[in-house]
Amino acid sequence: MHRRSPAPALAGSVRRPHSTARRTWAGALSAVLAASALTLTGLATDAAAADINNAKNPGFESGLANWTCSSGTGSSVATPARSGAAALKATPAGHDNARCSQTVAVKPNSRYTLSAWVQGGLAYLGATGTGTTDVSTWTPDSSGWKQLTTSFTTGANTTSVNVYTHGWYGAAAYFVDDVSVFGPDGGGGGEETVIPVPPTDVAVGGATKSSLDVSWKPVANATGYNVYRDGLKVQSVSGASAVVTGLAADTEYTFQVTATNAAGESGKSTPPVKGRTAKDGPVTGLPKHFVTGYWQNFNNQATVQTLAQVSDNYDIIAVAFADATSTPGAVTFNLNSAQLGGYTDAQFRADIRAKQAAGKKVIISVGGELGTVRVNDAASATAFANSVHALMQSYGFDGVDIDLENGLNATYMTQALRSLSAKVGSSLIIAMAPQTIDMQSTSGEYFKTALNIKDILTVVNTQYYNSGAMLGCDGKVYSQGTVDFLTALTCIQVENGLDPSQVAIGLPSSTRAAGGGYVSPSVVNNALDCLTKLTNCGSFKPARAYPALRGAMTWSINWDATAGNAWSNTVGPHVRSLP
DSSP: OOOSSOOOOOSSOOOOOOOHHHHHHHHHHHHHHHHHTOOOOOOOSSOOTTOEEOOSSTTOTTTTTTOEEGGGOEEEESSSOSSTTOEEEEOOBTTBOOOEEEEEEOOTTOEEEEEEEEEESOEEEEEEOOSSOOEEEEEOOEEEEEEEEEEEEOOTTOOEEEEEEEOOTTOOOEEEEEEEEEESOOSSOOEEOOOOOOOEEEEEEOOOSSOEEEEEEOOTTOSEEEEEETTEEEEEESSSEEEEOSOOTTOEEEEEEEEEETTEEOOOOSSOEEEEOOOSSSOTTOOSSEEEEEEESSOSSSOOOOGGGSOTTOSEEEEEOOEEOSSTTOEEOOOOGGGGTTOOHHHHHHHHHHHHHTTOEEEEEEEETTOOOOOOSHHHHHHHHHHHHHHHHHHOOOEEEEEETTOOOHHHHHHHHHHHHHHHOTTOEEEEOOBGGGGSOTTSHHHHHHHHTTTTOOEEEEEOSSOOSEEOTTSOEEOSSSHHHHHHHHHHHHTTTOOGGGEEEEEESSTTSSSSOOOOHHHHHHHHHHHHHSOSOOSOOOSSOOTTOOEEEEEOHHHHHHTTTHHHHHHHHHHHTOO
């Protein structure tokens, strides 16, 4: 646990619980979803060529014509519009969930596919009066257009159904565009669906060693897209972008995209667009083995230092910490000049450049024991990626360290880091500093995140302190503060999916730096020898050596300086001597 001030030893890892209000809201929502008997299916595959979109004014180009919204909660707006010049905006208020609906003519005993594109707050899409089973589907809030799709079959006497959208009480406004009730012509004067035109403005970017991002301009009447790599279809998506994975490093690929709907598939986009994956190997400028240290942007009785005063034994300097903003997921950085002896922002920026000129990397750390950054939905993931990228551009940081000790959502943190990687490219350093318990199982959110981004991940520096006793990879219990604890727990990561080059061991730099788990620098070196060469082990010895193990991390550079740099002067040279 990375602390801003000394604290007593902990018996185990403690996480701050979510608020009661959040639990109550989630419980109520779960109950509603269960009662709705939601079904989410793919597009209908048995639609005939003569099928049409039976919805009227499906893109809200004629305002709210043919639509009725509760309590005046809906309006036709020009921005954002997925296609055409308009979309629906509906704003829940108080006890009104902003329900907008239309009665659609249908044929009895017929199958229909209901779809719509939504954005903004939580949004539902459904149909009632089907004569069989009414259906609905939903999505949590989304920062970009997302397609909702479900299907239903009409009853023997059903000639019309009620199609609706709505939001959630007290949630943000939601937007809807391109509603479709696709199936046999019900006689209500719907719109016949035609095969879409090929996508345009196809672009390739966001190169990593094994993936490329492909994007294109949305096609008005498309319900999906197919991505072709070197002439072969490799992916089908609903939105106007895709991440193509499983690629070889430093290899050029050619991409084309087609648009689809129930009427068929368009031709391929032209001309074909090329992209090249990043070169294999470590991030440029990082040694095979390195030492990471946290630099404190605050004074907690440890030695106050400028970046210029940081020992050369540190290869990566993690600036602790970024600050949360009022926008969920977004972060900023505020140099604490008052606690750092008048250290100015201009000096700080100049010191970053000087360290980089000396071959060091400086990254911004997000979290810590008191960190309140939450990335738990699509909007906050986007805000996180955008704000970290802005800090990198402003200060020149080489990357980001994820040190969220009060909860992490693997789905949305993965989304955030992939988005950041697409903006920065292969030079991005991504470090993680999970607590010991977070890396005990691949089912943990931290471990899942690390595996999700394995192709762009630099290093996981697990905090092997403030944790008490834990299980090793051999199923035995080991106590913190021993060489066995370090080696047996590190084994879990490298035997469950992470490459040894992405794993490092994290320790306190002095007895004052953590509540428990300190070991002398010589024990750190013994653990590194055991893991990389199977020498100097304790009672536990790994089944195989991991010579590519990345190195070591410490909390903190300032506490190390307080102890005369004893930790870095011992561990630093040893790390560089590893095979």
